Every structure is written in C-alpha cells, then in structure tokens.
Amino acid sequence: MSVEAHEIIPIPQPPKDDVTIGGTARRTLSSPWASAVVIVITVLWTIPTFGLLVTSLRPSGPATNSGWWTVFTDPELTLQNYAEVLGGGEIVSGGILPYFFNSFAIAIPAAIFPLVIATMCAYALAWIPFKGATVLFFMIFALQIVPLQMALLPLLQLFNLGWSIGPVPIIPDLNLGGTYIPLWVAHTMFALPLAVFLLHNFMAQLPRDLMEAAVVDGASHFMIFRKIVLPLSVPAIASFAIFQFLWVWNDLLVALTFAGGTPDVAPITAYLANIVGSYGAKTHLITAGAFIAIVVPLIVFFALQRFFVRGLLAGSVKG
Amino acid sequence: MIWDNIIAGLPKIGIALAAVAAFLGILLILFFVLGRIRGKFANPLAGIMFLGPAILLLIIGLVVPTIQTISKSFYNASGQKFIGLANYGWIFTTENNQKVLINTALWIIVAPIFSTGVGLLLALLLDKMKRESIPKSLIFMPMAISFVGASIIWGLVYAYRDPSQEQVGLLSQVVLWLGMEPPNWLLLQPWNNFLLMVIMIWIQTGFAMVVLSAAIKAIPHDVIEAATLDGARGWRLFSRVTVPMVRTTLIVVFTTILIATLKIFDIVRVMTNGNFGTQIVANEMYSQAFVQFDVGRGSALAVILFLGVIPIVSYNIVQLRKERAVR
CATH class of the missing domain: 1.10.3720.10 (MetI-like)
Structure with a gap:
C-alpha cells in the first residue's frame, strides 16, 4: 500500500435525490469517445499484470527466451513453476512458502495491535474529558510528519542493543533478533498516528446522548468502550484493518531493516527483492513467486473493495 | 514437498495468533480489573489505560528516534565524532x-x-x-x-x-x-x-x-x-x-x-x-x-x-x- 494520508478528504455526500452530474451526463451525453478512452487506459493498465500471470504459467524455456505475448501462437502452459517455487527445488531451495507464512505471521498481529491501541487512544481523546485533549490530538496527528526513515536507525539500535542514558540502562538488550517482535512493534508504532486520527474522526461523531446516558447509568469507561463504542465503530475499524494488513503485507523497508533476509522471519517482499537480484535469468520462477506474493492482497482487495474505498474516502491511506 | 512446507509453516501462524490472543487477553484482564475501580481515581486510571500504550509507543517509536536521528546527522560514520554540518555539506556539494x-x-x-x-x-x-x-x-x-x-x-x-x-x-x-x-x-x-x-x-x-x-x-x-x-x-x-x-x-x-x-x-x-x-x-x-x-x-x-x-x-x-x- 502505497499512499499516505494526512487529512480527511472532504467529500460531501451525494445528494439524496440522485440528481448529480453523473446522472445528467449519463442521460444527455453518454459519449462513445469517453468509453473508448477509458477502455484503452484500462487495457494499458492491465496488460503488465496480465503479462506477469502469463509468464508465470509458461515452461522455463519459452518464459525465459520469448515474450509472453507469443503464448497466443505457442499456447503451452504449466503449473510446474508454481510447484517448484512453492515446494522448493534445485534453484529455489526451501521454496517461497516459509516467507509466505512469515508474511501472514507479521501482518496479522501488525494489523491488530495498532488497531486496538489506536482505538483505545481515539476513544480517550474523544470521550474521556481531560485538559489538553485537543492539543494531544494534534500532536499525534502531526507525528505523521515523521517519515519512517527517521525512526529506522534508532529503533534498530533499540531492538538490538537496548537503550541507556549514559551508563544507566532504560530498556535492556532484549535479544529480539530473529523473532517477529521487532516487526510487530515497529509496524504498530508507525501505524498509530494515522490510525488514531481516522478512528478519532469517526468516534467523535457518535451520538453524545448515548454516551451521556451510559455515564448516568453508572457505566465505567471500560464498559462504554466495550459495549457501545467498539460495536458502533466496526465500519471504521474494518476499513483501517484492511489498509494496515495490505500495507504491512506489501512493506519492504521495515522488513529489510528489522527482519533481514532469513527464512525464519523475513516476509515474501524481502525474499522477492532478493531473488530478483540473484535469479535474474529465472524469469519463470520469479514471476511465479511474484504472483504468489500479490495474490493475497488482490484477494483481500477484490473481496473487500467496498470497505477499502470507504476507508480511502474517509481518510485516505498511509505510508 | 509443498505439504511439508505448509506443515512447517503452520506453527508460524500459531505464534502470531498466540501473540494476538495474549495481547487481547491481557487487555481484557486489565479492563476487568480497572473497570471495578470506582471513586475519584476511576477517570484518571481509565485515561492512563486508554492513552498510555499509544503515547508510550509514539514516544519510543517516533519522538525519541526523530531527535536521535537529527542529532546523529551531525556525527561521523560511526556516530562517535561530532562533525557539524559536514554530512549536509556532503549531500549538497558532491x-x-x-x-x-x-x-x-x-x-x-x-x-x-x-x-x-x-x-x-x-x-x-x-x-x-x-x-x-x-x-x-x-x-x-x-x-x-x-x-x-x-x-x-x-x-x-x-x-x-x-x-x-x-x-x-x-x-x-x-x-x-x-x-x-x-x-x-x-x-x-x-x-x-x-x-x-x-x-x-x-x-x-x-x-x-x-x-x-x-x-x-x-x-x-x-x-x-x-x-x-x-x-x-x-x-x-x-x-x-x-x-x-x-x-x-x-x-x-x-x-x-x-x-x-x-x-x-x-x-x-x-x-x-x-x-x-x-x-x-x-x-x-x-x-x-x-x-x-x-x-x-x-x-x-x-x-x-x-x-x-x-x-x-x-x-x-x-x-x-x-x-x-x-x-
């Protein structure tokens, strides 16, 4: 996931009677030219991915020595590349599956942790009255200003050596190398500013009466949070969960920095970035590997596109 | 071969799910305990519980590293010797x-x-x-x-x-x-x-x-x-x-x-x-x-x-x- 947001995108709701520009235009000037241009662009946009899919399905000879479009004259397809990439073989020893599982093992917690922590934080900022809540909200929002790159070196040091001020250790060396923990923690930290911002925007609009009634009934904040706010916030939470999952799944920078390239913890993106360099000539295997890597986000994307778009419109995405 | 790899990979998913379960479990227990507390400490405690984790992570993960990175940019390759703006000079002049x-x-x-x-x-x-x-x-x-x-x-x-x-x-x-x-x-x-x-x-x-x-x-x-x-x-x-x-x-x-x-x-x-x-x-x-x-x-x-x-x-x-x- 590739976009970054800092701002709710202010889009007014379409008018209820459905008389929009779109409606009129459709009735008055459904233009064949517009359709033609859109179809051309759509084809241009789709061809590269289609080329990847076709190449990954061709035997090694044709895949390496001829263009994928020759498949129309030489329609020989095979699943052998996938078998080799998944099962491991002479060239890709061990196969891609360990990395594939790493990606899941990294992305599932790295999507849930920041969501839960950000939901709690957003609730406090919106509904627990305290001095400085607005200032704190803007400070958290402003932290989006910090590019990932700023935090990488110090965090790496923290995970590897611990932290000390002078000789006094604040956080000891936790020996976290070779585990998923640095990746989970790093992704959680980097996700928080945007997550808090989006969820706060959503929660602040929940009906005030509902909260006040609950307080009058003597419910604690923990009760209100669990019984009222969480269930009502499911749409916002779902949108962000999808973003965060896709973002973590597709991330390379955090992965390379905190996981290295070992099959123990490195995700599939790090593996792909490596093999592009070292198996440059094995096009048929690289394309099969790449397709395995993108098929998960594509499934998530097409299955949950509605949530995805809603999230985009509510607050755009992150980086 | 593929099946071997899948079976070898499943424990990884197990670790991830266990981590999530542990995380949520600890939160639930904290919620349960802190939710019992009444009186004048109830609200401040709730505030700390809800805001604390996010603020702590943001300070450790973003605020402190930002300051560290800015200060390190004035030091040499090993981070030992202060060299002023030399790194910036290197960026803008080479x-x-x-x-x-x-x-x-x-x-x-x-x-x-x-x-x-x-x-x-x-x-x-x-x-x-x-x-x-x-x-x-x-x-x-x-x-x-x-x-x-x-x-x-x-x-x-x-x-x-x-x-x-x-x-x-x-x-x-x-x-x-x-x-x-x-x-x-x-x-x-x-x-x-x-x-x-x-x-x-x-x-x-x-x-x-x-x-x-x-x-x-x-x-x-x-x-x-x-x-x-x-x-x-x-x-x-x-x-x-x-x-x-x-x-x-x-x-x-x-x-x-x-x-x-x-x-x-x-x-x-x-x-x-x-x-x-x-x-x-x-x-x-x-x-x-x-x-x-x-x-x-x-x-x-x-x-x-x-x-x-x-x-x-x-x-x-x-x-x-x-x-x-x-x-």
Missing part, C-alpha cells in the same frame, strides 16, 4: 548527491502531476460511462500490489534483448513492431528515471481516480445545470465549474501522492538499486545507513526527507484546523 537531489525533485513533481492528472481525466470520463465498475476496479487494482511486485511486473515490460534476438520485453517489442530500434531502457539516462516513475504513476492513478470520482459525483446537480444554462460546455464547464468544485480534494490527492513519492524507495531499490543515474534520496538513505553503515550520512539523508515533508504536512494541518474552527 556531484553524485546533487544528481540524487535532482532526481528526487523530478520524482515528486512528475509522479503526482501525472497520477492526479490521469486520475482526474478517468474520473471525468467514467462519470459518462454506464458500466464504470469494471474499468474502475482494474485501474484501481495496482494499489493492492506491493512496490516490489510492481517492479517485477514492470521489469518484464522494460526487459532488454539485442534487437537481433527474440524479444522478451513488451516495450522493446512494441518499438520493434513500430520499425525502430529499442534502447536498453533502464540504462538510458536520464529517461530511465521517467520509466521508473511510470511504475509509481501506474500504482497511484487508481487512488486519484477513485477519490476524485467520488468528489465529482458529489457536485450538486443545480450547480451544473445553472452553468449549462449559462452556456458552459466541454472545456469551459470542466475548467470553470468542475475543477473549482473539487479543488480541495484535488489538493489533498496531490499532496498525498507527493509525500508517498518522496518516501518511496522500493521501486528504485528493486529496479536499478540506484545505479545508472536513477538514485533518489530515500534509497540513498537506505544504502548509506544499512549497506555502507554510515550512520551520520544516512541520518542526514533521513532529515532531508523529513524537511521535505514538513511544509506539506503543516499545510494540511493548518487546513484541518481551519475546518475544525468552522465546525
């Missing part, structure tokens, strides 16, 4: 780095303009189509693909073979069909930079299209009708009515893509690793910090990115505060 800065500037101008431009064009055209959902999904699809995956996909498009051989790269083949001789695309300076930007544009256009399309659909009908009655059509309608009506959205889309472009490093890393005159600040930062192990220069480059982002995000914050004030 010829290589000036090229890096120019490339980065090109990226953040070209990629957002084309992504937003094509996205706006598509949003307008889609508005006139009956079946917009299929093209929309297909153009939006690259958003779900990682930059690494996208780079592999486009590697197939840009692949080069000697023109006497059978071609494997689509772009070369198209050029040959047109009767010209294809160059070695990724070595072709300075055009290779633009070929890499195409990948970014390919990914971001869908984002711009979806957001702008929603904004255009939300323009009230009477505005368009009034303009049409006044004789506005085609280009005039577009430039005088449609674009001003979606101006805020346009700016947000543009700045969003701009910041993403400034920070992106994966495309260059995978496609050329910054060789052949395609280096950009984000990838140079990674190379300096994690390949050369020059902490000082790496930090200074990160600070440059930081300084690049500040004006744009500040602008957005000011806008947001204005909106809040209006509400």
